[in-house]
Amino acid sequence: MLFKKKQRISAKDPIIPALQAIVGEEDVLYRYEDLVAYECDGYTIHKGIPRAVVFPESTEEVSAVVKYLHQQQIPFIPRGAGTGLSGGAIPQNNEVIISLVRMKKLLEVDFYNRYAVVEPGFVNLKLTNAIADKGYYYAPDPSSQYVCTIGGNVAENAGGAHCLKYGVTTNHILGMEAVLANGEIVELGGVPDVPGYDLMGLITGSEGTLAIVTKIKVRILKTPQEKKTVMAYFDKVQDASQAVSDIIAAGIVPAALEMMDKVAIEGVEAANFPVGHPRDIEAVLLLAVDGLAAGIDDQIAEVVEVCQKWNVREVKVAQTVEEAQRWWANRKTAFGAMGAISPDYLVQDGVIPRSRLPEVLARIGEISERSGLRIANVFHAGDGNLHPLILFDSRKPGETDLAVKVGSEVLKVCADVGGSITGEHGVGIEKKEEMRFVFTDEEIEAQLQIRDVFNPQQLLNPDKLFPTPSRCAEVKQAAHK
Amino acid sequence: MLFKKKQRISAKDPIIPALQAIVGEEDVLYRYEDLVAYECDGYTIHKGIPRAVVFPESTEEVSAVVKYLHQQQIPFIPRGAGTGLSGGAIPQNNEVIISLVRMKKLLEVDFYNRYAVVEPGFVNLKLTNAIADKGYYYAPDPSSQYVCTIGGNVAENAGGAHCLKYGVTTNHILGMEAVLANGEIVELGGVPDVPGYDLMGLITGSEGTLAIVTKIKVRILKTPQEKKTVMAYFDKVQDASQAVSDIIAAGIVPAALEMMDKVAIEGVEAANFPVGHPRDIEAVLLLAVDGLAAGIDDQIAEVVEVCQKWNVREVKVAQTVEEAQRWWANRKTAFGAMGAISPDYLVQDGVIPRSRLPEVLARIGEISERSGLRIANVFHAGDGNLHPLILFDSRKPGETDLAVKVGSEVLKVCADVGGSITGEHGVGIEKKEEMRFVFTDEEIEAQLQIRDVFNPQQLLNPDKLFPTPSRCAEVKQAAHK
Numbered sequence: 038m039l040f041k042k043k044q045r046i047s048a049k050d051p052i053i054p055a056l057q058a059i060v061g062e063e064d065v066l067y068r069y070e071d072l073v074a075y076e077c078d079g080y081t082i083h084k085g086i087p088r089a090v091v092f093p094e095s096t097e098e099v100s101a102v103v104k105y106l107h108q109q110q111i112p113f114i115p116r117g118a119g120t121g122l123s124g125g126a127i128p129q130n131n132e133v134i135i136s137l138v139r140m141k142k143l144l145e146v147d148f149y150n151r152y153a154v155v156e157p158g159f160v161n162l163k164l165t166n167a168i169a170d171k172g173y174y175y176a177p178d179p180s181s182q183y184v185c186t187i188g189g190n191v192a193e194n195a196g197g198a199h200c201l202k203y204g205v206t207t208n209h210i211l212g213m214e215a216v217l218a219n220g221e222i223v224e225l226g227g228v229p230d231v232p233g234y235d236l237m238g239l240i241t242g243s244e245g246t247l248a249i250v251t252k253i254k255v256r257i258l259k260t261p262q263e264k265k266t267v268m269a270y271f272d273k274v275q276d277a278s279q280a281v282s283d284i285i286a287a288g289i290v291p292a293a294l295e296m297m298d299k300v301a302i303e304g305v306e307a308a309n310f311p312v313g314h315p316r317d318i319e320a321v322l323l324l325a326v327d328g329l330a331a332g333i334d335d336q337i338a339e340v341v342e343v344c345q346k347w348n349v350r351e352v353k354v355a356q357t358v359e360e361a362q363r364w365w366a367n368r369k370t371a372f373g374a375m376g377a378i379s380p381d382y383l384v385q386d387g388v389i390p391r392s393r394l395p396e397v398l399a400r401i402g403e404i405s406e407r408s409g410l411r412i413a414n415v416f417h418a419g420d421g422n423l424h425p426l427i428l429f430d431s432r433k434p435g436e437t438d439l440a441v442k443v444g445s446e447v448l449k450v451c452a453d454v455g456g457s458i459t460g461e462h463g464v465g466i467e468k469k470e471e472m473r474f475v476f477t478d479e480e481i482e483a484q485l486q487i488r489d490v491f492n493p494q495q496l497l498n499p500d501k502l503f504p505t506p507s508r509c510a511e512v513k514q515a516a517h518k
Numbered sequence: 519m520l521f522k523k524k525q526r527i528s529a530k531d532p533i534i535p536a537l538q539a540i541v542g543e544e545d546v547l548y549r550y551e552d553l554v555a556y557e558c559d560g561y562t563i564h565k566g567i568p569r570a571v572v573f574p575e576s577t578e579e580v581s582a583v584v585k586y587l588h589q590q591q592i593p594f595i596p597r598g599a600g601t602g603l604s605g606g607a608i609p610q611n612n613e614v615i616i617s618l619v620r621m622k623k624l625l626e627v628d629f630y631n632r633y634a635v636v637e638p639g640f641v642n643l644k645l646t647n648a649i650a651d652k653g654y655y656y657a658p659d660p661s662s663q664y665v666c667t668i669g670g671n672v673a674e675n676a677g678g679a680h681c682l683k684y685g686v687t688t689n690h691i692l693g694m695e696a697v698l699a700n701g702e703i704v705e706l707g708g709v710p711d712v713p714g715y716d717l718m719g720l721i722t723g724s725e726g727t728l729a730i731v732t733k734i735k736v737r738i739l740k741t742p743q744e745k746k747t748v749m750a751y752f753d754k755v756q757d758a759s760q761a762v763s764d765i766i767a768a769g770i771v772p773a774a775l776e777m778m779d780k781v782a783i784e785g786v787e788a789a790n791f792p793v794g795h796p797r798d799i800e801a802v803l804l805l806a807v808d809g810l811a812a813g814i815d816d817q818i819a820e821v822v823e824v825c826q827k828w829n830v831r832e833v834k835v836a837q838t839v840e841e842a843q844r845w846w847a848n849r850k851t852a853f854g855a856m857g858a859i860s861p862d863y864l865v866q867d868g869v870i871p872r873s874r875l876p877e878v879l880a881r882i883g884e885i886s887e888r889s890g891l892r893i894a895n896v897f898h899a900g901d902g903n904l905h906p907l908i909l910f911d912s913r914k915p916g917e918t919d920l921a922v923k924v925g926s927e928v929l930k931v932c933a934d935v936g937g938s939i940t941g942e943h944g945v946g947i948e949k950k951e952e953m954r955f956v957f958t959d960e961e962i963e964a965q966l967q968i969r970d971v972f973n974p975q976q977l978l979n980p981d982k983l984f985p986t987p988s989r990c991a992e993v994k995q996a997a998h999k
Contacts, residue, residue, distance in 0.1 A: 148767070149763060149767075149872075149873050150871050150872060150873055151766075172769075196711075205711075207716075208689075221960065223960065223961060223964070224961075225961075227936070230677075230686075230869045230903065230938045230940060230941045230942070231938055231956070232938060232939055232940045232944070232945045232949070232953060232956065232983075233945070233953065233957065233962075233965050233983065233984075234720055234723075234724055234728075234965045234968050234969075235688075235716075235719050235720055235722070235723060236964060236965065236968070238716050238719040238720070239715055239716055239719070239720055239968075241716070242715075242716060243715055247715075259767070259768075259769035260769075261769070262769065282630060285632075286629070286630075286740070287740075288653075288740035288741075288742070288743065288810070289810075328813075329769070329770075329813045329816065329817060330813075331812055331813030331815075331816040331817075332809070332810045332811075332812030332813030332814075333813075334812075335810065335812040336810060336812075388711045390631050391630075391631060392630050392631055422711065455708070457711045457712055457713060458713055459711060459713045460711045461711070463713070464713045464714070468713070472713060472714065475712070475713065476714065479702065479704065480704060480705075480706075481714075483704070483717060483971070484714050484715045484717065486971045487715050487717070487720075487968065487971055488715075489971075490964070490967045490968055490970075490971060502713075502714065503714075
């Protein structure tokens with residue numbers, strides 16, 4: 038009965054028929070039980086109910102929906118697959134969610150000029166699957182790539198294990214069509230070397246606060262001829278860290294270079310893809326080298342030699358593709374694996390200069406000890422992107438808040454050594470206040486002024502990405518209230 | 519006497535003592551004969567005299583100069599070595615030039631974390647020279663690299679022959695310190711994965727219209743173990759063009775992949791570094807492959823095979839480092855070499871999809887025939903960046919204007935096939951009107967709004983980069999005058 042009642046109230050909301058008139062009656066959700074599915078994304082600590090969820094199927098429909106909402110001054114949030122880890126798609130003001138999942142077509146593939154054009158709801162991994170038989174792939178590979186959308190990847194400037202060698206999403210976007218906050222449709226980039234200001238780069242990674250991307254032209258790459266994987270076990274994190282630096286200093290750029298610490302190993306060994314890591318080591322390195330077949334063996338030999346120089350306990354090369362795939366599956370499921378050793382976990386996403394890793398891990402160890410919460414560390418070692426997984430039990434009073442606080446302390450450590458508060462998960466709701474760890478008031482104000490150009494009324498994904506209150510003037514006002 | 523008189527007038531300019539009080543008496547030029555050297559940059563078709571030239575030696579001096587000029591509402595232009603090819607540093611409103619050439623220190627090199635920090639006046643090639651003995655180099659290599667500054671490279675987002683594999687300047691900038699139009703000092707980037715909007719990317723390539731960069735943190739790369747160079751002569755441009763595509767389709771990413779046409783060959787063979795190219799071919803390809811020593815020979819063999827498939831007349835591999843250097847010197851001096859076959863030349867800088875090259879060259883041939891001006895074509899074939907060199911004689915009445923018009927027509931051809939009006943030389947004064955070939959009024963207006971955030975009063979390098987009048991409202995006003 039409760040649901041029925043709420044449904045009736047929602048159905049009376051005058052915006053529902055207006056939105057239905059644009060996208061079709063079936064393509065608007067407004068019943069409470071339907072809306073609940075949209076109360077959070079991959080960041081589950083905050084929740085909020087949207088006013089409605091609409092599913093446009095074309096750029097024109099997105100534009101018409103936005104024009105209507107703009108005219109009515111109703112705030113709205115673009116959303117892809119909802120796999121974001123910082124709450125970028127969570128309603129905080131009863132916003133209307135514009136879901137892009139029905140815009141999921143692969144519009145064009147041009148192997149000669151090496152690009153593909155997709156709609157924003159097209160799933161990341163499907164692009165590689167669609168072009169693999171011709172010997173091509175799409176490089177950015179977030180762990181959620183089997184479900185996350187390329188539109189969402191653009192919003193978050195998503196990374197992945199292979200970003201060390203191949204770069205993050207912004208390095209692979211060649212052009213885009215976007216709907217601005219007033220419903221206007223623009224095209225950006227699309228050709229190499231666009232003159233003027235790099236607005237496409239500005240929108241990429243802006244977490245849905247500047248525009249809604251409705252078409253994306255991405256670079257596709259030739260699949261490397263050969264790929265080999267190495268696993269190395271170290272008694273000391275310090276040695277593993279030195280090995281990472283020496284490998285890169287040798288001029289080898291691994292396709293991926295990952296590290297896990299003792300607690301992370303405990304998790305992955307307790308979960309779906311155990312591979313028999315020793316439990317008494319401080320660090321495991323997992324590394325792939327790809328490229329032309331000629332020369333790969335020499336690079337692998339050099340990697341092994343560097344590991345031996347730094348007192349590796351054991352180093353091995355995957356003997357078959359299947360073995361390599363098992364090793365990577367073990368690593369790729371590390372986040373979810375925490376569920377095997379803890380009721381809940383919160384993943385953080387700091388960035389540090391590679392050389393500061395041993396020191397940062399020591400400080401994270403201190404935070405863990407002080408708080409009483411265990412922390413597992415998964416590290417994109419090559420590019421300094423650290424994912425501490427804070428283990429907690431949400432059933433214990435206060436422990437969720439404690440985990441959030443610990444996450445913030447870890448980010449402060451990263452910022453203090455000259456690092457950053459997010460490598461690939463974005464700021465969203467989660468890290469709004471932590472923006473102050475890396476930006477001064479003036480630097481935040483400069484960004485707000487840019488936001489004002491695209492999103493002057495803050496209808497487009499409001500109250501995200503920047504601290505609240507976000508302007509010095511607002512801080513002063515708040516102080517006088 | 520004329521100079522003396524002008525000198526006296528300038529010396530009375532009240533801003534001179536004010537500027538001298540900031541940077542020192544010797545560090546302000548104001549005599550007419552000194553100012554003449556600053557009336558243009560590498561684009562010599564437009565000229566204008568600055569009001570003064572100041573030489574700050576620190577960020578604080580830049581900031582103080584800008585604060586003073588901002589307070590006085592006097593426009594100003596940042597300038598590096600003055601090698602820009604689109605007139606970005608040319609005064610049009612008697613601006614004060616802020617020359618950064620005395621800020622030329624290499625401040626820091628960190629081999630472990632692979633970066634260097636330089637002042638903006640530091641010369642591009644000096645960075646590679648300073649770190650080469652440790653086995654490192656700085657990748658972006660404009661042809662003017664022995665004299666151009668890294669600050670200027672940032673302003674223009676400069677490229678170079680090696681940008682095919684390694685990317686342009688923006689891909690190598692890790693952080694910057696900049697002085698805004700009001701004199702405020704900001705730091706941008708500096709750590710990997712900065713959250714929020716990519717303001718550093720926005721300033722890079724903004725041609726001195728958004729900020730004055732005063733410190734730059736750049737990525738340094740490990741010098742490749744091995745490098746081999748191939749030269750290939752083709753009777754038909756079509757075949758050379760197909761060979762380029764097949765080389766890239768084979769998964770080989772050459773470090774550089776250059777093409778010259780018949781007229782360009784005539785030029786380079788008449789100039790300082792002739793290498794004996796045949797004169798009756800339509801195209802020469804010059805290509806370098808670099809990387810780990812293992813595997814290079816296989817790649818070279820594949821390149822040779824592709825060339826043979828496409829009817830190459832002759833293909834050869836440089837047998838010594840010296841031979842390769844001679845071949846590259848022959849190519850790198852191609853612009854200047856035009857002086858050996860023409861009194862004057864104007865270099866253009868279009869970008870096209872690689873696959874459209876034969877068609878675009880045919881259309882450029884038609885423009886050449888119609889105008890009566892010869893055009894040589896030098897082409898960064900790998901990334902589609904075409905440099906038509908329009909040969910003319912400025913002593914013949916009207917021929918300079920004709921050359922400018924021909925350049926614009928060539929850019930229209932590039933834009934019409936889905937290309938762009940500048941690959942690496944920037945828009946500056948030269949290509950302001952051609953911005954309309956690639957942007958609608960709305961798209962230009964969006965960029966002007968971004969400019970307004972950083973440069974609201976247009977004191978910083980005014981009347982550059984955008985068409986004049988640059989706003990729809992101004993167009994309408996002008997129409998009513």
